[in-house]
Amino acid sequence: MLSMKPLILTCLLALSVSLNAVETISKRASEIDPRAKEHPEIDFVFTDKKGKPQDMQNASVDLSVKPQGKLVIWLMGHNGALFERLNSYGLHAIQVHYANKWFGIIPPARRDDGKTLGDIRLEAATGEDHSDLVSIPQPDGMMERAFQFVKWLSKEHPKGKWKQFLSKDGKGLDWDKVIVSGSSHGATTSARFAKHQKVDRVVCFCGPRDQLESWQSLPSATPGNRIFGFSHVLDSGWTGDHYCRSWEMMGLNEFGPIVNVDKVESPFQNTRRLITDADVKGDDKRAHGAVTPGSSVKDKDGKFIHEAVWKYLFNHPVDQTGTPTPPDADCEKDLKK
Numbered sequence: 001m002l003s004m005k006p007l008i009l010t011c012l013l014a015l016s017v018s019l020n021a022v023e024t025i026s027k028r029a030s031e032i033d034p035r036a037k038e039h040p041e042i043d044f045v046f047t048d049k050k051g052k053p054q055d056m057q058n059a060s061v062d063l064s065v066k067p068q069g070k071l072v073i074w075l076m077g078h079n080g081a082l083f084e085r086l087n088s089y090g091l092h093a094i095q096v097h098y099a100n101k102w103f104g105i106i107p108p109a110r111r112d113d114g115k116t117l118g119d120i121r122l123e124a125a126t127g128e129d130h131s132d133l134v135s136i137p138q139p140d141g142m143m144e145r146a147f148q149f150v151k152w153l154s155k156e157h158p159k160g161k162w163k164q165f166l167s168k169d170g171k172g173l174d175w176d177k178v179i180v181s182g183s184s185h186g187a188t189t190s191a192r193f194a195k196h197q198k199v200d201r202v203v204c205f206c207g208p209r210d211q212l213e214s215w216q217s218l219p220s221a222t223p224g225n226r227i228f229g230f231s232h233v234l235d236s237g238w239t240g241d242h243y244c245r246s247w248e249m250m251g252l253n254e255f256g257p258i259v260n261v262d263k264v265e266s267p268f269q270n271t272r273r274l275i276t277d278a279d280v281k282g283d284d285k286r287a288h289g290a291v292t293p294g295s296s297v298k299d300k301d302g303k304f305i306h307e308a309v310w311k312y313l314f315n316h317p318v319d320q321t322g323t324p325t326p327p328d329a330d331c332e333k334d335l336k337k
Helices: 004-018 080-088 116-126 142-156 184-194 242-249 284-289 308-314
Strands: 022-028 056-062 073-074 092-095 178-183 201-205 229-233 258-260 275-277
Touching: 056 080, 056 142, 056 178, 073 142, 080 092, 080 308, 092 142, 116 142, 178 284, 184 201, 184 229, 184 258, 201 284, 201 308, 229 258, 229 308, 275 308
Parallel strands: 073 092, 073 178, 178 201, 201 229, 229 275, 258 275
Antiparallel strands: 022 056, 056 092
16 A cells, blocks of 8 residues: 555645745835835824834735736735735735825815815825825825835845836836725725826725715726726615715716626626625625625625625726616715705
């Protein structure tokens, strides 16, 4: 009888190689770029009151998976479950720390003027002067933070092949290879940024909002067929018509109807507007986060029910679109009423 030891050893070695193929890196933004600064006026600091670092940035790539040559920039707190899936699709992923805590400084009279939120979002994303209410320099904006992080990764972790995402002149990122994504606040900033900067794709979880703003209807550097949204119908952003309004203002109805992913299988009629009515026990706060990996609803076997949706959002060919549909008469556009 053949010994099982060589086979067991081979399996263990294979498992070790597989586990080691996932390269996960964390580094503080303030250690990468000495120009990075705190902005205590908007509660944007490098450490909290207990001394815990607040400017940690995260990156990951699975070296065992065929790479797509695309980089996802995630604009919210690190989501390990999401990054695990992105890496399994062959995508590189980073989460950056940038000056995005500005809600508390907006005067009430300006908050609902239809322009202020979009301008601040754009300044926070670009580090360029778009708003008179904040002063966010380039090193503290999302674009530069992402560039400096990728440049650092390309030098410190070359086996991850991060250099491919740098522009040819080495002065920024190659945005044609970048997918910008986020949830809620991050989803809204992702969409606002994509109006300004052409990117490969935008994936908005529970967003975008800014329900009184007009930036959603501005001319877009990123074609509408590259923008995807996914939200839960019990989320207050949906029940309040925030999402359907933004989606239509961005012209996403030109690429298919609103599709319930719990009733229609992938590729979901090739649409860009996805919803779910998965059971969240009537909890609208749970509904808000239920569309993202890690917080999603599970089936009776303990598996997340939206795996096919996440794969679709980040991988569906952008040139494959659904049938144009007229604006939804039940979606209120003027939310100032």
